Amino acid sequence: MNVELITKEDLKQFKSELILELKQIFKxxxxxxxxxxxxxxxxxxLKISxxxxxxxxxxxxxxxxxxxSIMYYAYNDILRVMEEGGDR
Structure with a gap:
């Protein structure tokens, strides 16, 4: 019979890996x-008023x-404004 001991460090590493995988799944x-x-x-x-x-x-x-009465903005235009910093 082969016995393996699990240390606190092993559990901490497992916890970190598990949390990382869950974040990737649910992000x-x-x-x-x-x-x-x-x-x-x-x-x-844009975090603007x-x-x-x-x-x-x-x-x-x-x-x-x-x-x-609804205004729509193209996502690509928003990206362009963010890249240019609002300068035109």
Missing amino acids: PETAHTKQWLRSAEVRKL AGTLQNLRINGTLPFRKIG
Whole structure:
């Protein structure tokens, strides 16, 4: 009969590996799948106020489409603005 001892260090390593695997399984998607975002989603993504978003619309930095009373922003345009730092 072969006996193996499990140490506290073994358990800590197992715990770390298990947590890492669970995070990978349950992590939110890193790639954004929506092509069009509403104003609230854009504000949350860019961490800006409603007024700042309005200024980005007014000065043409961030193109948008208005359908009814809802404004939509293309995700690719948002990425471009983030890369350029808002400069146009």
